[in-house]
Amino acid sequence: MSRKNVLFSGLMLFSLFFGAGNLIFPPLLGLESGDNFGPAITGFLITGVLLPFMAIMAISLSENGLVSIGSRVHKLFGLIFAIIIYMSIGAFYGIPRASNVAYELGVKQIIDVNGSLALFVFSLLFFGVTYFISLNPTKIVDRIGQYLTPILLLVLALLVVRAFIKFENIASPAVGNYVTTPFVKGFVEGYFTMDAVAALAFGIVVINALKDKGAKSKSELVKGTLWAGVIAGLGLAVVYVSLGWIGRVIPKESDFANGAEILTVASGLLFANGGGLLFGVIVTLACLTTCVGLINACARFFTEIYPKLQYRSYVAIFVLIGLVVSNLGLSVILKLAVPLLVFIYPIAIVLVILSLFQHFFGGGKMMYRLSVFVTSIFALYGVLTNVGFKLEVLTGWLGVIPFFEHGLGWILPAFVVALIGYGMDKFRGQLAIE
Structure with a gap:
């Protein structure tokens, strides 16, 4: 197993984790924690980075992944719990949510569109691209790790570097629980990213990607997966701190309801009319890579437990489910899945x-x-x-x-x-x- 393949697997894993939810949590934390940003972001990194890494470790060390971990309670529990994980974090929540967030926070930042028809047309295009990328699992690392992830990181770097140059390093006072218990509050915010559950699904993607690249022995797979987890974790930590810092120092000229508004305003302040386009590209890429990873994970899992259907068939099924559910709207998806x-x-x-x-x-x-x-x-x-x-x-x-x-x-x-x-x-x- 070459270092190059492990590196690209780590970059792929970073992109799979880094969806729109991860994009908008840190800026709000930075805004509200203010002078207490240090302990707040430390707590966030423990549950938002370390916990998912631990989940990746657990999957890599288990003989049959998530099913074998759950089977230590009971064999039937292991199978049912694994199915619930993949269907909830994937088909009925993560996949359609990614499409909806890409539309709401990505496309609508670039093009002035509204209505169910616009959402339907966008979701057709979004899931068409997702289907194409997901169709050949042996190319997942190449398409995400080598191409989509560097583009995403480059766009993020433009935003962060420009913010570092232009924004003054002046924080506002902390608010809410960030005043008295900033570490605990940050810890809870990282917990609510729910990336530990996503890691249980993504673990199989990394393991299978390494197998496709030539890893054969158990020790080689474990080592490769753990190093991919380290690369992804370091990438997430750097990005979370950077985005949180933007929220900490952004000019407080108006109230912000959420992290998406912070990044939208920051993009506009830093890049004028091109800010909306920049933010739209970031969100769309983040959602696309997450969606591809979830579909690949779900299709791989169900191919193993019910191999009568081929991988391609499962990809088509999950793409279709995502297309249908995403058109219910983000509020309905959240109400049903949360x-x-x-x-x-x-x-x-x-x-x-x-x-x-x-x-x-x-x-x-x-x-x-x-x-x-x-x-x-x-x-x-x-x-x-x-x-x-x-x-x-x-x-x-x-x-x-x-x-x-x-x-x-x-x-x-x-x-x-x-x-x-x-x-x-x-x-x-x-x-x-x-």
Whole structure:
């Protein structure tokens, strides 16, 4: 396995992660954290970069990827949970969201268009290009790693360098929770990128890309995947800090509702009439690479579990699903998908961390089952409150748990019962290192 192939695989992985959501989170963090930007962005990098890297590690070290990790709870759970991950982060959320965000924040910055017909025409073009790039999985690294990623990085670099030259390095005071707990607030914001779930899907893309480039042994695949993860993580960290810095120093001449508005205004201030075009290109490229990665991951996964249909057929199916769902509109997509993501995300994080723990220290089924069970209770609570149920009594009981108010109340209970389960497995002699 050549260093060149590993480098391009890392650049590809960077582009797969770097979708529109990742583009707009850091500038708002920079704006609101102000003088406390340092601890805030540090917290963000832990959950927005380190956690996805850990997920990539877990996938590379597992014999059968996501399915084998979930199967440590139960074989049926492993298969069902993997299917839910791929369908939620891919077909019914990530893929159509990428198309919609590219239209809303990309195309509409360049061309003054509105209405369902314009969205339909754009989605046809967008998914046509996505289908073409995704059709040949052996070319994924070449098309994304060698071409799309450098273009994306070049456009981002133009924006960041111009901002560094033109904007004064003057930050405004921090606001909200960034005043008292900037690290925790940044940590939570990175958590909500949900990239750890995306990493579980993208891991298979990197592994298969390395196989296509000649990697054969398990150790070669693990090493190549980990180095690709390091390259992608470093790239994400640099871009997140840069975009956050733009939000920190942008002239505060008006109020900003979100990170997209910050970057739109920054592009206009820095490049005048060409600013909208620049920002539109950044968003469209970011969404396109993410969409290609998700379709490739979903098609590869379902080809493995149901090989009667060929890879090309699955690509066509997921492109068609994305085309249909994307035309429902972004607000409908978010309304339908967010509750499901709220449920699966904590469980996915627990499985990733326990999988890495088991690789080094051993583990057994009770460790997984107890931890996933407790986490599922908190995740179900999150879903019910998200869809509008009033659970005052339960909220009062759970509210005493650390970080509960940030939506992270599951962390301490999950890992306490994981240690209890680990002790039970050790007592029974059922620990295994994988």
